Amino acid sequence: MRADTTERVTDKFLRGRGRQRLSEDELTLLDQTVDRVRDLPSRHTLVRAGDRVRTSTLLLDGFMCRYMDDHSGYRQLVAIHVPGDFVDLHAFPMERLDHDVATLSPARIASWTHDTLEEIVETRPHLTRMLWFSTLLDASVHREWIFRMGRLDAEGRIAHFMCELKVRLDMVGMVENDRFLLPLKQADVAEACGLTGVHVNRVLRSLRERELMIFRAGQVTIVNWKQLSALGQFNPAYLRGGL
Amino acid sequence: MRADTTERVTDKFLRGRGRQRLSEDELTLLDQTVDRVRDLPSRHTLVRAGDRVRTSTLLLDGFMCRYMDDHSGYRQLVAIHVPGDFVDLHAFPMERLDHDVATLSPARIASWTHDTLEEIVETRPHLTRMLWFSTLLDASVHREWIFRMGRLDAEGRIAHFMCELKVRLDMVGMVENDRFLLPLKQADVAEACGLTGVHVNRVLRSLRERELMIFRAGQVTIVNWKQLSALGQFNPAYLRGGL
DNA sequence: CGCCCGCTTGAACAGTGTCAAGTGCTGTGG
DNA sequence: CCACAGCACTTGACACTGTTCAAGCGGGCG
Numbered sequence: 001m002r003a004d005t006t007e008r009v010t011d012k013f014l015r016g017r018g019r020q021r022l023s024e025d026e027l028t029l030l031d032q033t034v035d036r037v038r039d040l041p042s043r044h045t046l047v048r049a050g051d052r053v054r055t056s057t058l059l060l061d062g063f064m065c066r067y068m069d070d071h072s073g074y075r076q077l078v079a080i081h082v083p084g085d086f087v088d089l090h091a092f093p094m095e096r097l098d099h100d101v102a103t104l105s106p107a108r109i110a111s112w113t114h115d116t117l118e119e120i121v122e123t124r125p126h127l128t129r130m131l132w133f134s135t136l137l138d139a140s141v142h143r144e145w146i147f148r149m150g151r152l153d154a155e156g157r158i159a160h161f162m163c164e165l166k167v168r169l170d171m172v173g174m175v176e177n178d179r180f181l182l183p184l185k186q187a188d189v190a191e192a193c194g195l196t197g198v199h200v201n202r203v204l205r206s207l208r209e210r211e212l213m214i215f216r217a218g219q220v221t222i223v224n225w226k227q228l229s230a231l232g233q234f235n236p237a238y239l240r241g242g243l
Numbered sequence: 244m245r246a247d248t249t250e251r252v253t254d255k256f257l258r259g260r261g262r263q264r265l266s267e268d269e270l271t272l273l274d275q276t277v278d279r280v281r282d283l284p285s286r287h288t289l290v291r292a293g294d295r296v297r298t299s300t301l302l303l304d305g306f307m308c309r310y311m312d313d314h315s316g317y318r319q320l321v322a323i324h325v326p327g328d329f330v331d332l333h334a335f336p337m338e339r340l341d342h343d344v345a346t347l348s349p350a351r352i353a354s355w356t357h358d359t360l361e362e363i364v365e366t367r368p369h370l371t372r373m374l375w376f377s378t379l380l381d382a383s384v385h386r387e388w389i390f391r392m393g394r395l396d397a398e399g400r401i402a403h404f405m406c407e408l409k410v411r412l413d414m415v416g417m418v419e420n421d422r423f424l425l426p427l428k429q430a431d432v433a434e435a436c437g438l439t440g441v442h443v444n445r446v447l448r449s450l451r452e453r454e455l456m457i458f459r460a461g462q463v464t465i466v467n468w469k470q471l472s473a474l475g476q477f478n479p480a481y482l483r484g485g486l
Numbered sequence: 487c488g489c490c491c492g493c494t495t496g497a498a499c500a501g502t503g504t505c506a507a508g509t510g511c512t513g514t515g516g
Numbered sequence: 517c518c519a520c521a522g523c524a525c526t527t528g529a530c531a532c533t534g535t536t537c538a539a540g541c542g543g544g545c546g
Contacts, residue, residue, distance in 0.1 A: 428523095428524065428525090429524075429525070430524080430525095440524090441526085444525065444526060444527085445526090445527085448526085448527095
């Protein structure tokens, strides 16, 4: 499909989030030290909670998520990832993860061994700091999710979730005319927002009927950004890392 | 009360969470480069969202929190901090924060200038990695909070919250006989758990009557750890960073 | 063609929020 | 020493949001 086999794997990394602070040299280093690039099928688990992890993964194409299971086997998504995101860079300092990492759609990923990252930390303070920064952006998003779950009702949560995805996808050039592909089931949205699938269905209908947004057939159309972002109390500052 | 004016400021840092990986040398360096140690009154705001931050703070004594406000002025706590926690180390790579940082009780803090941290990053790769690690532990806690809000009911959330505090305070020697001081109002617990103060009150009563735990007069007594941790689906692994 | 999965809808119900009133400390001033 | 104010906590009645359970729909794919 894409004719970009020569595209650098770091092409989307930190786009719109301080990428300009990465030197050409640093990007090249990352590109040249990639261990592996590969494709994963949809709904494939890449890392399981508790596993010892020896590589870290950058998402090049597709959607991934991180989640935790409760006692009854229900999932709670704790993060969703779009192209350009390091999905488990935190595994480098942590060694083990407290959650699973999986694809939501077919995905293309690049990975670096932790030995390579070790060497970067030893020799490249500025690049190290940018990698650190990128894991902290994830933490900002986590905090916003806590806010979303703690203070917003079902409509607000879904509105906020969609607003976040719109801005994040926009940063990597994946939104056109307020429209973007989102290969998620309603049940996935429910798992991300702490709701049941049934209720997500009802809220989506309401948002559609009130002409705020449409989510259908794996595609989102933002119809009324102003009202939607107000409903979700959405302020995109947290996605940019305050730079 | 405490006769430890000669105590190192880093005394509690990362205790129970990989502290043994910090060398004596590294701890000494941190101790010697402290910029300021000072006391803050209760309910004092240290950093406001959006402020440019030039120092980072380690909590020595007392309780602090980080929170975000919603449109109607209601708060959502996104983190709570106990002695030994760096409360805003993430401000070093981020420069600005997306949330406020405040004390919940009188507190004693130590701070380092970002210039000092910059120098550490330039010259001390291993220490840098440990500082990075410590910010990732915060992120683990964030994820657990997302899970708490998304998948647990009111009882589960409060049980989980109290279990987390018990383990974290235990790591820094602040629990005796399943009992610890917690200078929070019921309204604070509500803000941490995404509930109303009224409902927190009811749940606390129920937990007390069922002899799972007692929270009264700023003190928590865990009566039945097994049942309480089961109710909160609590597994402390995320607090130790998988080491 | 028929099955399966994801989406849709309805009805009854449970959990949590809201509103309002009341209790019991603790600290303060007369 | 008592009266009172203020604050956190407590309780009850009621409304509402979201869940649960159950049934039906529709389109893609073997």
